[in-house]
Each structure stands twice: as structure tokens, then as C-alpha cells.
Amino acid sequence: VVADAPPEAKWRATEEDDVVTARAIVAIAGVATDNLALARVDLEWTAPPAEEGEEPAPQRELIGEGEATPPARASLDDGDEAPIDYDWDLEALGVEPGNELVVSLVATDYAGQEGRTKSPRRLLVVTDDEYQSRLAERQSRLLGQVQQAIATQRDATTATGDLAADTQQAGAVDRAQLDRLTSIEFQQREAAAAVDDPSSGAAAAAKRLLEDLQRSRLEAPELAQQLASAAETLEQVGEGEMPAARGELASARRVGQRANEPNADMQQAAGEFLERLGDAQTQQAEAMERLEQVADLLTSWADYQRFAGEAAALEKMQRGLADEAQKQAAAMASKLMPDPTQAERDKLLTSQAEVARRFDKLRAAMQKLLASQPEDAEPTTASESVSDALAESDDADVAGKLREASSDLARSRTGAASQAQRGAADGLQAMVEALRQRTTTDPEELAKRLEQEKERLAEVQREVEELKKRPDTRQTAQARQRAASRAARASRRLERLTASQAAASTSQGAQQTSGEEQQGSQQEQLAQAEESFEQAQREIDQAIREMQNRQTQRLLDQLKARIDGYIERQEGVLDTTIGLEHAADRQRLDAEAPELAASERDLADELSRFAEELGKRAVFELALGGAADQTTEAASRLEESRVDSSTQRLESMALRRLQHIKEVLEQTPPEPQEDQPQQEGGGGGQGGQPPPPSPIDVAELKMLRLMQLEVLSETDAYEADTATARRSGEPLPPDWGDQGQELADRQRRLAELALELSERDNDPEAEPPPE
Known part of the structure; x- marks a missing residue:
């Protein structure tokens, strides 16, 4: 007789603590065992309570289930084991940044006994910007790994060249040279491990970073492309040039060992030794060149991420100062609250001045980067993002609002200062979105932002209408360029807001407004631009409806995840009520x-x-x-x-x-899904029929x-x-x-x-x- 012990559940290859976005797909990896048979495995988590002070109620989701009845086995020696690999979609739960989920695996046997993981896994939900900042930190560490691999590879390559030169001069291979070769092989192994080690190598780190980005569901296609390219190149180097270099060095060592045997042809051995070193050095140089390409790729992207990170930090700091200014204003207006102290007012003013100083420094660095670009070079997506971010700061007059806030605080006008501070923070948020080439992924917020873009595009349309009334002069041409520039930026904003068709129509209207590479008179070109902008407005309307549908679907998904629990609760209430009646x-x-x-x-x-x-x-x-x-x-x-x-x-x-x-x-x-093409014409079906x-x-x-x-x-x-x-x-x-x-x-x-x-x-x- 075998005693029925409770089952066990263990995590497998996972971190104890995790940081995730509210829409992340979390990888759940573990194993459940029982000495007889497993009936089911559940994922249990505590969600945030509905009301403050309430105890969080545990919730469960079935992720593995056995047969309806215990299976018949010839032997029970091995027991039952179930590997767990489950993708848990957080979006349906409706969690929000700041929530913490405490997650456990619970295994149940056919006797109803339960066993759970000894330590829970904690998931902290953060904002997209916070998660992006963490990714940027990991990307910087990845860059450091690649740079370390380059340094080690450079040392090994240089040492190989020096050994070849000394062997060429000596015309023979002796024990001292073999010792030097052993040291070079060690350096080459270190360089290779920095790239291809399955747990700590740069290739594995790039893959993990890319996978985490994809699982987070962040809208960051540029970053995903950069990481995919880096991961692919690192994998190729780790499987190609670096093993080849190690192989050539090993061949050279065997040749050197034969050269030191009795009756060896030293001259022939030295020639073959040099040939192997030369082949090794060729592979080493190729590996180093490709690693440097990866480093350049990551360094270039890191510059733009640094700008985005600083702008995001300033936005967060500015919103905090706005809250503090509003708090001080309320205290000064109330007879029930003590007035802020002089030290508190001075601290607020000093912090506001620091934000302004850091913003000026950030703006100067961005302008310097743009100025360093060759004049005849085609603008890249990254350089356009910096240009757009600067333009967003100008449109929002961030610098002016920062000065206004400082002036108001100096005169103790904290209420007015808080308004200027929030305006500056909104402008900084627009800069962050331009730099990161993405905006919010919340459908409700996207719909709101698209409504704002309709108004901004309408302003461009009014400019074009006025331009049609003006003669074709140099001043008119300059005004057309300015309007076209605003339309082009609007196109890129619409692209970030996932309104791709509206973005394309707006981009076409921008080209027609500028008149470049366009046929026809000024009046004809501007009339075509008006048509393109009207088409864009219709497509924005369609995009807004799609965002509203996505928000509705998100809510319905959340309701679907809870409806079984609601029904079970209501059935329990009804059954108990009937029982109480009798x-x-x-x-x-x-x-x-x-x-x-x-x-x-x-x-x-x-x-x-x-x-x-x-x-x-x-x-x-x-x-x-x-x-x-x-x-x-x-x-x-x-x-x-x-x-x-x-x-x-x-x-x-x-x-x-x-x-x-x-x-x-x-x-x-x-x-x-978002990547499915929208229907042409802003929502019409084929033949002009409604969709x-x-x-x-x-x-x-x-x-x-x-x-x-x-x-x-x-x-x-x-x-x-x-x-x-x-x-x-x-x-x-x-x-x-x-x-x-x-x-x-x-x-x-x-x-x-x-x-x-x-x-x-x-x-x-x-x-x-x-x-």
C-alpha cells in the first residue's frame, strides 16, 4: 500500500520578482509532481482589492488538468509529473500600474490534497514608460557586454599578430611561443564566452531582452528591430568567426607541438604555424568588426533612449512639482491648514529651477546631435524623432512655461505656477512620445488623442485654404513649406497613434502642400492637398471608432474573465436564500x-x-x-x-x-488585430457598401x-x-x-x-x- 502524499509544485527557471506592463504575457514555468496521480494544476494569484483596506481575494485559473478519474498504472514507482509552460495574459485581468500580483502554482491530486510553490512569484505592474526605462538600462548593460567582448577580442587579435611577427623573425617555434599561444587561446575563449555563453553571454542577453519586449506588448517597433538585428549578429559571430578562430589557434598549437618533436622539419613547421595564425587572425578581425557594428547600433540607439529617458524623468519631476505647488496653493487659501513654510517654498522654487536647467541642457544636446548629421544625409527615423521632439517642445512652449512657473513661484503665485507646470509636463510628455516613436496603448486615450489630432489637422487645413488666396511668391512658397512641415509632423503623430491610413493621407497632403515634385499650378496642388486632408479626417474618424471598439472589447474580455465567478456567487446566494426560507x-x-x-x-x-x-x-x-x-x-x-x-x-x-x-x-x-489592413476609404466596403x-x-x-x-x-x-x-x-x-x-x-x-x-x-x- 502506497500512502497518498500531497502533491508538490515548484517554479522552474524563473525570477522570484518580476516587473511587467499591464498588458504583458507572463511566462509561467514550473513542474508539478505527485506520488500517485495529479488531477489538476491551477495558477493562483491575489488581485488588488476593490476597496482600500479590504483583504485581497485569491483567484485561480486552470492551467493543466488530468483525466476525470485516476489513471490506471502498472507501477506507481515513478509517480506522476507534469511540466508547466503557460502564457498568462494579464490584459484580461484589468490590472493597473502600481498593482502587485502574488502568484503561486497549486497542484491538486484526486483525493483533493493540494500542494503549492513554497515561495510565491511577485509581479509588479508598472507604466509603459517605467518599463521602457528598465529596458533601456538592460540595453546599456548589453552594450557594456559587447564592448567587453570587443576589448577581449582585440587583445587576443593583437597578441596573435605579435606572436606571428615574432615567429616570422625567429624562423622557428619554441616552447615559449607555445606558452604564448596557450595564453591567446585562453583570451579567445574569454571573448567567445562573453558572446555565446548560454546564461551570461551577450547573444543570450539580446534574445532575452527582445523576448521581454515582445511579451510586454510595448509599441516599440524600432527598438524591436534593433534588438533583433543585434541578437542575430551576435549569434552568427558566436557560431561562426569565434569558433573558427579557436579552431585555427588549436591547429597552430598542434603544429607547434609537432615542431618540437625530435627530427621535426622546423622550417616547414614554422611556415604551417604562421599559416594557421594568419587564418586565426583573419577570423578574429572579422569577429571584432561585426561586434563593433553591433556596438555602434546599440550606441546610436542608446543616445536617443538617453534623450527619451531624461525627458521622461523631467516630466515625472515636473508633475510632482505641480502637485506640490497645488498643495501649497490650497494651504495658503485655507484657514484650516497651516501656510507652507519659507523653506518649503524655497525648495519648490529651487527644484523648479533645476528642471529648467536640465531641460535647457537636454535641448542643447538634441540640437547638437542634429547639427552633427551630414547635410546631404537622408534623415533617419531616429533623427526625425529628435527633430519632432524639438518641434513638440516649441509648439508647447515648454521653455516659456518653465520660466513662467519659476516667475510665479518667486512671487508666491503657486496656483498659477501649478498650471504652467502642468502645461510644461504635457509638452515634455509629447517630446517623450516623439523620441520613443510611440504613444499610449490605451484605446480610450488613443481615441481622445485622435480627436485632438483632428483639431490640429483642421488648423493645417485652414492654413492651406488661406494659401490658396495668396499669389505665387517667395513668401507664399515659404509659408507652404511651413504648413507642409506641420502636416508631415502630424502624419508621424498619427502613425504613432496607430492611424496608419490617416497618416499616409496626411503625408500625401504635406507633399502636395510643399509643391515639391508635384505637377500643376499652386492652386491645383493646394486643392489636391485639401482633398488629401479631408480623406485623412475621414480616416481619423474611422480610427476613433476602431479605438472605441478596442476599448469595448478590452472591457468585455475583462468581464468574460470574471463572469464565471459572478455566476457562481449568485448561484450560492440563491441556493442559500432558498435554504433559509425553509x-x-x-x-x-x-x-x-x-x-x-x-x-x-x-x-x-x-x-x-x-x-x-x-x-x-x-x-x-x-x-x-x-x-x-x-x-x-x-x-x-x-x-x-x-x-x-x-x-x-x-x-x-x-x-x-x-x-x-x-x-x-x-x-x-x-x-x-491592429496589423490587419483597414478597408480603403475610411471604412467603406467593396463597391461603396458599408462594412x-x-x-x-x-x-x-x-x-x-x-x-x-x-x-x-x-x-x-x-x-x-x-x-x-x-x-x-x-x-x-x-x-x-x-x-x-x-x-x-x-x-x-x-x-x-x-x-x-x-x-x-x-x-x-x-x-x-x-x-
């Missing part, structure tokens, strides 16, 4: 009913939050809001220890609504149909109960009329929504129904 123990009723009420209110709060966030999708807002209202009303009755059929009816209606929501969510396919409805539109129709079926079913039951009561002469409940009116109101709202959806689907340019 319980003879009043004390039990008074003890458990308030707990059920608290559970219903918690669920109502969560459903209400989702309903509010999905406000632009009125069907889902109504579905979730209705369930929230039902659980809230049930909670009110439970607080009064009322567990009768009316309370159970409310709980059952909420449960049925949650089940219907789950059904719709499981049938809803995800939105098309097919999105998956979310289809989901709304399904949800609307299910809610209509709910109303019909409840109406039939209402009418049947009414007829039964009248036939039996029993009085109807006091709220019977209210229930009938509520059904009528729900039916009327469903009819309104059906009409709204019909009108929207027939008008692809229409906005989603208002809240």
Missing part, C-alpha cells in the same frame, strides 16, 4: 441574511462599474445595469431578512441575466435578443400568475402593479435600442448611441 432557525436567518446582502451589494457594485465603463454600448449598459439593479433590490430585502419568493425571483432574474451575458461573451470573437458589423455589434444584437426573450418569459409568467390569482380570488401582492409597469418600461427601452441599432448599422458614419 429553515426553522430564526437565529440562522438573522445571521446569514446580512452576509448574503453584503455579497449581493458587492456584486452590484462590480456590475455597475462595468455598466458605467461600457456606457457607449447601450445594450451592454442596460444588461449589466439591470443585473446590478436586481442584485441591489435583492440585497435590500435580504437586509430585512426577507427570503421569500420575491427575493428569490430577483436573485433568479439576476442569475439568468449573468448566464445570458456569459453566453454572448463566449460567442463573441475578438476584434481584428459588415463588428463582432461587438453582433454581440449587442445577441444580447438584445436574449433580453427580449427574458421580458417575454417574465411577461407570460406575470400574466399567468395574474389570471390564477383572479380565478382563485386571492389578493395580488402590493407591488404587483409595479412589477407590470417595470416589465412595460423594459419592453419600451428594448424597442428603442432595437431602433437605435438598426439606424446605426445602416449608417457606417454614425457614432454609437449616446448614453
